Amino acid sequence: MSRLIVISNRVSAPTGSHSGAQGGLAVALQAALAEMGGIWFGWSGEQTDAFTGQVNLHRGDGYTTATVDLEEQDIEEYYNGYANRTLWPLFHYRIDLAEYERGFAGGYQRANERFAETVRPLVEEEDAVWIQDYHMIPLGQELRNRGCANRIGFFLHTPWPPRRLLGTLPEAAELVETMFAYDLIGFHTQEWLESFCDFAQRDMGAEIEDGDVIRYRGRSVRVIVCPIGIDAGEFRTLSDSETARDTFRQMKLSATGRSMIVGVDRLDYSKGLEERFLGYERFLREHPETRKEVFLLQIAPPSRAAVETYQRIRNVLETLSGRINGEHADLDWVPIRYVNQGYSRDVLAGVYRASKIGLVTPLRDGMNLVAKEYVAAQDPEDPGVLILSRFAGAAAQMEEAVLVNPYSAEEISDAILQALRMPRAERIRRWRAMMDGIEREDVLWWRKRFTDALLEVPLAGPKAGATTI
Structure with missing residues (x-):
């Protein structure tokens, strides 16, 4: 061989x-x-x-x-x-x-x-x-x-x-x-x-x-x-690891009963992070009755720090998250938790499982494996909802995700509301269809x-x- x-x-x-x-x-x-x-x-x-x-x-x-x-x-x-x-x-x-x-x-x-x-x-x-x-x-x-x-x-x-x-x-x-x-x-x-x-x-x-x-x-x-x-079997094992379970409990405790929306992306202008924040902000403004029921955890480890455009996107996101939090936060609630560091995959598996929504909205992406890892980490009996950019390569395989135009703040806002209100039976049906594809067309x-x-x-x-x- x-x-x-x-x-x-x-x-x-x-x-x-x-x-x-x-x-x-x-x-x-x-x-x-x-x-x-x-x-x-x-x-x-x-x-x-x-x-x-x-x-x-x-x-x-x-x-x-x-x-x-x-x-x-x-x-x-x-x-x-x-x-x-x-x-x-x-x-x-x-x-x-x-x-x-x-x-x-x-x-x-x-x-x-x-x-x-x-x-x-x-x-x-x-x-x-x-x-x-x-x-x-x-x-x-x-x-x-x-x-x-x-x-x-x-x-x-x-x-x-x-x-x-x-x-x-x-x-x-x-x-x-x-x-x-x-x-x-x-x-x-x-x-x-x-x-x-x-x-x-x-x-x-x-x-x-x-x-x-x-x-x-x-x-x-x-x-x-x-x-x-992805290696679907390996990621399921990670999701059941002690580290993942500990992280799951930690995130649920810190959520204090609220639904968590999670985004995990390398800090890059192609990932649509600015547009994502603006879409989430529109959701907060359009649905004030539900806004304190959710928060967005955005994990964005820096990359290519020597390139000026990457320095610029980091400055834009820091300013934007600060403005949104300043306008919408309350004594017992911050709408965006913005974190500039990477985490191990077993920790991320626990974060994914603890979240109600996975928000994956690149402006353009060859594939995007975060979308597949998010689905693979879910509890089959109570899975979260994947919101996915139609301009990610993964969208061609994951048609059961809630597909959005990441340039449209309205579509992102509508998708968040749809995901929060989605019945469990529909969430399971969508998850099962995507998981079947992830297991069938895995890394091997x-x-x-x-x-x-x-x-x-x-x-x-x-x-x-x-x-x-």
Whole structure:
């Protein structure tokens, strides 16, 4: 059986921890690697004075992590620059926030060349290589340039923007051309896949064959829809852990009989937190008779603090939560509990189960695993209600959630009232339908669907035609 070589921007050490610093992708990849075996390679998160390509190895839990340090310039141009100030806002439809600078693009290319040079000696002949996300789009081409004839797949965890938006990127066609070095590309939803094909076909002249194969200048790549899931069984176990039960009791006690609405999001403008607060504020104003019966707990650990737009959203939310609390709070009630720190997944499982409503309202999201974890944590006999943005990838699989337009404060307000008044029988019916999907299409299903498709690719030697952005 082939080993799996996972390559991503950041790597989580195989410690068996349920650290709050671990995102949904990290947990999913750990589960995939533990089952299949192999190596997880990426940036260590550390800075070095001079790039040497020295690899730091750590073994455990059935796989090995391999990390490399980057220079300050690489971090600034590749990570803070092109990845998070150019591609991230663009891929989330925020071209007003995207910064297009040649230095960023050059640093992005250089860092991917360094990743390729460093990881290439670790890849054995039978290995399947699985590259993750927008940080490393050209990495497959760089591995091909170094003679890597292995099967190489790429998975995008963000949305793929419509062609008119992607066209604002100066080197868009060159970036997409590097993706034809892959054998397989996966997307969370049909919408993201169709947007990719639309650009390749209409702006680059690529041809679509057999519905899922794109050909361009003698190269071809298969594209599939493969929505990521969670380890549903593991999360149910977490929900029944002592820590989760203690947290559940603590939250119920602190609620003093009120219904809790919970939001858990990385502090990011794509998560719709400002719009969420405004929608909740509208609910407080429109329904004063019920407002003291609820409170919103928003957990938003900071991220990417070096990027100015993230500093700005934090300032906006602090101001907004302060204003809402100042206007609506009473001696025995505060409408918003706003917390800027992360919590372990077992603690979050207890928080989710104690809440009446899960409020997941990103403006645009590739998938959103918080929505699935919220559902998985619920008491089957008395589940809470998931309010979900229709612009999250998860909405395609979770149609029984209360779907909203996150830009509409009215819809958020109406959805909160609907969820609070929803009969238990309806809550159970909606929860059961969503839970069935979460259990059926879990993280192991995701891994198997992608890797099975990748391993079906015949080995035909490296793809020619190097391109740099």
